[in-house]
Amino acid sequence: MQEDKESKAEKVRKIPIWLIVLGGLLLVALACLATGAFMNAISDSPVLPTAAARAVVEALPGLPLGRPTKTPTPLPTHTPMAPQPGGRSAGDPYIPELGNTGYDVQHYSIQLALDPASDHVEGATSIEALSTITGLSEISLDFVGFDVGAVTVNGIAAGFSREGRKLIVALPELQQANAPFTLVITYRGSPVYEPSPYLRFVDHLGLHYPDGESIFTIAEPDGARYWFPANDHPRDKATFRFELLVPAGLEAVANGELVAENQAALPNGDLGSLFIWEHNYPMAPYLALVAVGPYERLEGRSPGGIPLRHYILPEQREEILEATNEIGPALDWMADLFGPYPFETFGYVTAKVPGGSMESQTMVLLSDNMIGRKTAVHELAHMWFGNWVSLDTWAEMWRNEGFATYIQLMWENRQDSEDLELQMIALNSVVEGNNKQYPLDHPPPEYLFELNIYFQGALAAHALRQEIGDEAFFAGLRNYFARYGGGTASDDQFQSIMEQAAGVPLDDFFAAWFPPG
Ligand SMILES: [Zn+2]
Structure with a gap:
């Protein structure tokens, strides 16, 4: 994170201010989500259970297989699981309301239909998680605002309630410790805008619609919950996939790599564009990013071979090239000092952020009034300091x-x-x-x-x-x-x-x- 402190710097004698996912199961599940599940989800139609969910159902105890024996083998006796709700805090003494326990998120798949001209959002988030306790009966997620349409767990409709800034989900079946389960939450409506007590240079965290033509998210430290349901604490990192549906002519940007771009129908029936991004490295929810705008893509590579890609407005081209012309060597220099660059790719996306830039993982959110070498290098250093650890x-x-x-x-x-x-x-x-x-x-x-x-x-x-x-x-x-x-x-x-x-x-x-x- 870097605030625009130019005015402060002048006062201090021109000192430079800047100065695995679940193996094959999940891969199959991802492939399922890549197809029509997005439109199913946002239209509130029943969502088919994912492969991971089906695997759980198929693994339920049945008759023992094999040849019958003369003496019936006694069935093992099971101690029934006692129901145990997950906790509603990650245990961070500084911001105790953030995060939850009882489960460990492995993967988020965030599907959003977004339009810069209106802050109405159609969304669905699929969460692949492991239970961390035996008898898990209820889980808590950090989520603020929107109307939740439906919640399913392993494809079965689940009861839910909103309690303060938490979404509480009653699991239809108790989960064994280490059991995988899949939650799908569909939601729609406008975000809640409220100030964070921690980050002062924006008036709220989550989704921003600065000009009717673009969108960006900023979420440090407590703002992921304003745009997708999450276990919103760095103690629970996960891999991410984004399916972003936007009006034709706009680009949608997120963390990691762009894996597909297709034409798709918008909720209003018009033809739009669907951008699919994947980041298969552990990431804290606050580092997830979405940006939408009339971007062009610049590509490069560090001398050591790390792919670089930036999303900028055409008129920013010279400024960005100047600010980033040493970023590849800087990346390799940091890798020599601290260990290999931790992720698959790196770059910047510009946005009308009023007063700061943000080290969103692999895709730095660069305020369009802070485009410069100092900010570029500062945010790059965060890929190790803050993001990887x-x-x-x-x-x-x-x-x-x-x-x-x-x-x-x-x-x-x-x-x-x-x-x-x-x-x-x-x-x-x-x-x-x-x-x-x-x-x-x-x-x-x-x-x-x-x-x-x-x-x-x-x-x-x-x-x-x-x-x-x-x-x-x-x-x-x-x-x-x-x-x-x-x-x-x-x-x-x-x-x-x-x-x-x-x-x-x-x-x-x-x-x-x-x-x-
Ligand atoms: Zn910073």
Whole structure:
């Protein structure tokens, strides 16, 4: 995330502000969804059970197979499962209302009919999940707004209710631990627009319709729930598929790779375009993105071979080429320092975001008034710091924003370590001149994206590097991505892995930078 802080920067002496899915079963299920299920879902017609659901039904206990024996084999006795509802919090002490327990989402398939001229949405989300407890009887999802038409579980209609910002689904059958099940939720209507207590530069999270001609989503930290039903916490990552139906002449963009583009009927009967995107890497719901507009696609490749694709407006071509002409080398440079680029592809999509850009996974949402090299590199660094290894609690935002800020400065000053040192001295004076003081590892909600999180966080990263030396610092970071990549890590886990690389305890260092609140 990067806020447009240009005005602040002027005041601080021109310091640069920027300065598996379920194996074959799921593949088959995906293939099913790729066909007509989308239009079935959004018209509220019954949705056929997916292959995964059918497999569960077929696996129900029946008569034992094989030749009969003279002495009947006694049937095993089963202890009936006691019903157990899932929990309604992921357990994050910073934003306890987010996330849920009792299940583990493996895959989201999000189907949306969107039109920039109207905020009416026709949607269906299919969620492939595993039960994490025996006797799972009810699950909770984060979901705000829209009229929910129907919910099915393994193809069977399920009861549901809305309780605050949760959608509660009663499972028609109790689930064993590790049992796969598929939920399909159909919904329609207009999004709810309400401010997030955490992100101040947009007036709401979720879907935005800035000009009648384009759409984008922004969701950090608590906004995925405003556009699709989710287990909305980084502790539950999943793979994603998007089927986006938009009026003819527009492009629809999401995370990962564009796998198909077809003509398809819009809900009003007109001919539109259906764009299918897939991202087969674990992703936290807040990093999911959809953007719609009259985009053109630019393609390239990093020198190391990572495919790059950007979605821009034709008039932005020169500006984007200038801002991104070193992004391939920067990507390869980061891969050398931190470990291989974690995903299949990378790029940017521009949008009329009022005051910030967002590191949506593999497809950065670039505010059209922040197109520049600094923002481009900052958001690229988030692919490792925040996206591949995500925060275990939102309280520790400094590790996302501090490292993204520091890496951008490292890249700019990579030829001369003295220049980097001067930059850090300048950052330090900005932090000292900032009259907002608060604990870096548990800021008040309104300061979650405040300047100190970025600058003091960068200073903490730089100080750690000086404390343990380059060799241990970069070895520790590579171990961190190898160990926690695809999931989350806490500050304690980060400290522990850096201590292993350094071979010394770092309690004093962390206590000095992150004094207990
Ligand atoms: Zn950021």
